[in-house]
Amino acid sequence: MKTATRLDHLEVTLIREFISGASDGVVNLGLGQTNEPIPTCITERIAEPGKIAYAPYGPNAGFPELRAQIAERAGVAASRVVITAGVQEAIYLTMMTMVEPGMKVAVPNPGFPVYGSIAKICGAEVVEYSLREEDAFRPTPEIIGEVLDKEVDLIALCSPGNPTGAVATEESWAEIAELLADASIPVLSDEIYLPFQADGVPSHPSMLKLYPRTFCAAGLSKTHGMAGWRIGWLIVPEEVVGKVVALHQHVMTSVSGIVQQAALGAFTDAGDRAVEELNQRLKKKRSMITGALADSRWIVAGGDGAFYLWLRHPAFEDGLELATHLRDECGVLTIPGVAFGSAGEAYTRVSYSVNEEVLARGVDRLLSIEA
Amino acid sequence: MKTATRLDHLEVTLIREFISGASDGVVNLGLGQTNEPIPTCITERIAEPGKIAYAPYGPNAGFPELRAQIAERAGVAASRVVITAGVQEAIYLTMMTMVEPGMKVAVPNPGFPVYGSIAKICGAEVVEYSLREEDAFRPTPEIIGEVLDKEVDLIALCSPGNPTGAVATEESWAEIAELLADASIPVLSDEIYLPFQADGVPSHPSMLKLYPRTFCAAGLSKTHGMAGWRIGWLIVPEEVVGKVVALHQHVMTSVSGIVQQAALGAFTDAGDRAVEELNQRLKKKRSMITGALADSRWIVAGGDGAFYLWLRHPAFEDGLELATHLRDECGVLTIPGVAFGSAGEAYTRVSYSVNEEVLARGVDRLLSIEA
Numbered sequence: 001m002k003t004a005t006r007l008d009h010l011e012v013t014l015i016r017e018f019i020s021g022a023s024d025g026v027v028n029l030g031l032g033q034t035n036e037p038i039p040t041c042i043t044e045r046i047a048e049p050g051k052i053a054y055a056p057y058g059p060n061a062g063f064p065e066l067r068a069q070i071a072e073r074a075g076v077a078a079s080r081v082v083i084t085a086g087v088q089e090a091i092y093l094t095m096m097t098m099v100e101p102g103m104k105v106a107v108p109n110p111g112f113p114v115y116g117s118i119a120k121i122c123g124a125e126v127v128e129y130s131l132r133e134e135d136a137f138r139p140t141p142e143i144i145g146e147v148l149d150k151e152v153d154l155i156a157l158c159s160p161g162n163p164t165g166a167v168a169t170e171e172s173w174a175e176i177a178e179l180l181a182d183a184s185i186p187v188l189s190d191e192i193y194l195p196f197q198a199d200g201v202p203s204h205p206s207m208l209k210l211y212p213r214t215f216c217a218a219g220l221s222k223t224h225g226m227a228g229w230r231i232g233w234l235i236v237p238e239e240v241v242g243k244v245v246a247l248h249q250h251v252m253t254s255v256s257g258i259v260q261q262a263a264l265g266a267f268t269d270a271g272d273r274a275v276e277e278l279n280q281r282l283k284k285k286r287s288m289i290t291g292a293l294a295d296s297r298w299i300v301a302g303g304d305g306a307f308y309l310w311l312r313h314p315a316f317e318d319g320l321e322l323a324t325h326l327r328d329e330c331g332v333l334t335i336p337g338v339a340f341g342s343a344g345e346a347y348t349r350v351s352y353s354v355n356e357e358v359l360a361r362g363v364d365r366l367l368s369i370e371a
Numbered sequence: 372m373k374t375a376t377r378l379d380h381l382e383v384t385l386i387r388e389f390i391s392g393a394s395d396g397v398v399n400l401g402l403g404q405t406n407e408p409i410p411t412c413i414t415e416r417i418a419e420p421g422k423i424a425y426a427p428y429g430p431n432a433g434f435p436e437l438r439a440q441i442a443e444r445a446g447v448a449a450s451r452v453v454i455t456a457g458v459q460e461a462i463y464l465t466m467m468t469m470v471e472p473g474m475k476v477a478v479p480n481p482g483f484p485v486y487g488s489i490a491k492i493c494g495a496e497v498v499e500y501s502l503r504e505e506d507a508f509r510p511t512p513e514i515i516g517e518v519l520d521k522e523v524d525l526i527a528l529c530s531p532g533n534p535t536g537a538v539a540t541e542e543s544w545a546e547i548a549e550l551l552a553d554a555s556i557p558v559l560s561d562e563i564y565l566p567f568q569a570d571g572v573p574s575h576p577s578m579l580k581l582y583p584r585t586f587c588a589a590g591l592s593k594t595h596g597m598a599g600w601r602i603g604w605l606i607v608p609e610e611v612v613g614k615v616v617a618l619h620q621h622v623m624t625s626v627s628g629i630v631q632q633a634a635l636g637a638f639t640d641a642g643d644r645a646v647e648e649l650n651q652r653l654k655k656k657r658s659m660i661t662g663a664l665a666d667s668r669w670i671v672a673g674g675d676g677a678f679y680l681w682l683r684h685p686a687f688e689d690g691l692e693l694a695t696h697l698r699d700e701c702g703v704l705t706i707p708g709v710a711f712g713s714a715g716e717a718y719t720r721v722s723y724s725v726n727e728e729v730l731a732r733g734v735d736r737l738l739s740i741e742a
Contacts, residue, residue: 010617085623228628246381252456257599
């Protein structure tokens with residue numbers, strides 16, 4: 001049975017294939033999530049059966065009180081906020097709403113692979129912009145300016161970045177916003193990792209504050225341990241809200257009401273404290289792993305934010321060989337950088353968001369490569 | 372900002388617009404859901420905080436145990452089941468996977484409007500097949516044969532139907548399956564209302580049992596009061612599972628884990644009893660409303676299944692005028708048939724799934740049209 005051409009490029013991702021090759025005893029530093037429990041300020045919102053007895057259809061755009069909370073923190077009108085099934089759906093809605101077949105969509109390399117594959121579902125041509133070790137894999141005005149000169153119709157930005165953990169400097173972020181204003185194209189700003197910066201790394205504002213044609217995607221998957229519950233949001237320019245919500249309605253009606261009900265617990269003092277405490281734990285873990293690697297031949301090429309380090313090792317030119325060796329010989333699972341694009345070929349991604357004991361074992365195994 | 376052409380046809384639906392015009396005191400017989408509580412066999416699965424403390428990413432296709440339960444009842448391999456955010460996403464995935472721009476997609480008129488609007492998002496031409504009062508709005512082999520002769524590339528079927536509640540006869544359903552086999556095209560069979568038949572109306576099997584190229588959409592929204600939680604499934608031919616799951620992954624990663632966890636409670640003896648009891652209540656309500664209307668000039672043109680009656684009234688040739696009069700003068704909200712297509716112009720849809728007291732008041736108001 002012939003499936004639609006728009007899906008021809010979709011295959012099992014290298015990430016999944018690589019993970020499925022891991023044996024049982026491997027220490028998993030491959031996770032793209034925190035492995036933290038959901039804060040009780042969230043779970044308690046739905047832990048009484050009386051509170052969850054009825055589940056009528058809700059508003060397509062999401063619960064008004066949840067949209068209002070998100071809007072207040074983002075400093076935008078609540079009408080611009082659409083509750084989505086995580087950042088994944090936010091990216092999907094952005095591209096399906098804004099990208100015509102034949103358009104050019106700029107995506108980071110290395111970067112989250114779905115930017116490009118969703119652009120292709122929309123029939124677009126993918127134009128990659130390569131991030132570089134000499135910039136610590138940060139997006140720079142020079143790199144973004146070059147790709148904008150290729151007359152792309154939409155650009156995806158992600159800072160702090162996945163897989164590199166690289167955080168744009170505040171100054172370069174502002175310069176990038178000016179370049180976007182000159183190009184006058186929509187930007188997808190994936191800000192799911194924005195709450196997570198390493199000690200001493202200054203944050204930058206949301207692109208929402210700097211450029212009006214921003215489609216800003218974020219959510220509670222990483223900050224509040226809710227990855228599997230699928231809750232995020234997309235903040236869009238007022239003039240396209242109607243189309244985005246109509247598409248969202250056609251895709252899934254609305255995000256699950258019980259998940260929205262729970263999510264309200266994140267926008268409280270207790271929810272804020274939970275993020276602050278998580279940040280402290282992540283900073284401690286980051287110190288633990290960077291401290292241990294400092295005396296080794298490991299090269300930390302990126303990792304100022306999110307909860308990733310972006311590593312290479314002089315004994316392995318090829319990152320896939322490196323990650324395979326780590327997985328099969330050293331017993332530690334990392335994600336080969338090439339899974340995120342050709343510019344990641346020499347690297348592998350390590351997530352330090354696991355608990356301290358697991359992280360300690362994982363670090364030992366990373367170091368065992370030199371034994 | 373110019374949005375993509377694929378969304379040009381999307382507008383606020385007439386259904387929503389009509390509902391928003393209702394005043395506060397109106398009796399609402401317009402609901403497309405049962406307004407019943409979620410059975411406790413479902414809510415108790417997630418009512419202990421300890422059970423919901425962690426929410427890691429789950430498998431894209433859904434929890435294996437949930438897929439297995441659905442597969443066992445459908446009599447198919449579990450690998451063919453994809454857990455979706457309700458029937459809405461199941462329809463969306465079917466069309467995005469199977470429909471190329473320029474293809475022809477056949478949809479019922481009257482019918483659920485999103486079949487056509489999703490087909491248009493995919494760039495298809497919509498070919499309507501009209502259901503008729505002389506058939507009690509059931510799909511017949513004659514009607515389906517005629518539209519298949521127009522060389523359509525995919526057809527959407529819905530029995531029991533929304534908005535008409537019409538149930539195909541078992542014999543005609545089997546004949547339709549034979550016509551599909553001759554045409555050899557994929558069919559989207561929306562079977563969300565299949566568990567609901569009026570007394571004395573024989574059910575028909577799932578199209579899955581009769582035709583191998585069936586994309587069967589169903590879920591727990593109506594049977595278990597879970598409409599707002601967004602949980603359903605799509606059962607597809609084995610050979611396209613990979614593409615459907617890959618698209619689903621790009622759209623939303625997976626359905627919310629907490630909702631899947633809860634949904635497991637539906638596939639138990641208690642879950643089955645809940646559906647049986649709901650069916651008994653619906654049958655009683657149906658008798659109540661059809662009994663009351665029998666002595667009036669109201670004409671019941673459809674309504675053997677689901678929880679809808681499809682009505683017209685000789686005093687109103689135009690169903691929109693009828694529904695507007697009911698809403699504004701009689702104080703009862705129904706959904707004008709034209710919201711479901713031109714062949715519904717003379718009719719209005721009444722949902723009898725509200726509680727008995729509300730239904731009694733609604734029926735009084737329907738009858739007041741003749742006062």
